[in-house]
Amino acid sequence: MKLLIVEDDLMMGAGLQAALKNAGFDAHWVTDGRAALELLTESFFRIAVLDISLPGLDGLSLLKQLRANGSSVPVLMLTARDTTRDKVMCFEAGADDFLVKTTDMDELIARLRALVRRAGYVGRICVGNLTLDSDTLVVTKDGKLLNLSNREFDLLRVLMEGAGQVISRSRLEESVFGSSRSSDSNVLEVHIHNLRQKIGETNLKTVRGVGYTLTKP
Template identity: 75%
Template structure:
């Protein structure tokens, strides 16, 4: 499951990313609200961990913009503030949960998983004879386990969630490598080639000049 972390404190951000990655999440970390808003316009996430005090665009303003766009993304607010007024402000802006920064990582991870479950995501995607389990980071084909790299898993998850539809090359590159590295090499083609070898040639369709699609059997 892919998470967005929005935190400007280097130590806190690095700690969150390390703990959440160890818990099996695929994490993207940005340090200001404007960068987060741009990323959310091009990529999909299962949840967001959002700090209130941020440069460029503060967390509450960012959240209000998302909710005004009818975004249903589960959002857990993280802040050093712990007064009742602060909590009310977060929930009024559209937050789904609230934790102070002194909380332990186990509680944060548990709350995130609960938010994602309540949002309707069960952690599994099935397309034909393929089954992807985001919680355990495993993929099976005809009930046989497939050995995939982290990049291959993330790429296949994006394709499976959009099965039968063409996923633009630019979206795939940004999802895998971020905005700064998108389009810089033929790395995407290498991952697609590797996936074809593991899934079978007929599973992935190339739409030249546009992107790729997973055949929805």
């Protein structure tokens, strides 16, 4: 599942990203509050780990703007501040959980998974004859296993989560390629073409000039 870490301490951020990736999260990391707000507003993340003291935009202001924009993404505040007042301020701003940075990593991971479950995350998605399991990275069509590349799996996951809706090219590119997006506009089309061959031509439609949509029965 896609997770955003917002932490300006380079050693702490790198350590968190490595540990969370090892725990199975698709962990992305930024060091600036404004960059984090843009990502959380425009991209698809299941959950965020947010520090309070940040350059550009502090964590509490970021969280308040995020909630004011209508976002319900679960946010865990991870900070060196540990007073009752700090906790109250975080929860009043819209935080879902609060931990101090001395917390054991196993507890952090357990709390993140609990937040995602509470938010209604379902590891298995079914759309028509397609079933995708985000935990085992398995996709089946009519019960038969499909052999997808990592990019194809990520594309299909985003499309299945938004089945019946038109998903823009930019959102697909950001969700699948992240900051490593290629300047070659044909890269996405190549992956879409290959995915179509595997899931069926009629399941995945192009909305010219906008993006793509996965047919929802």
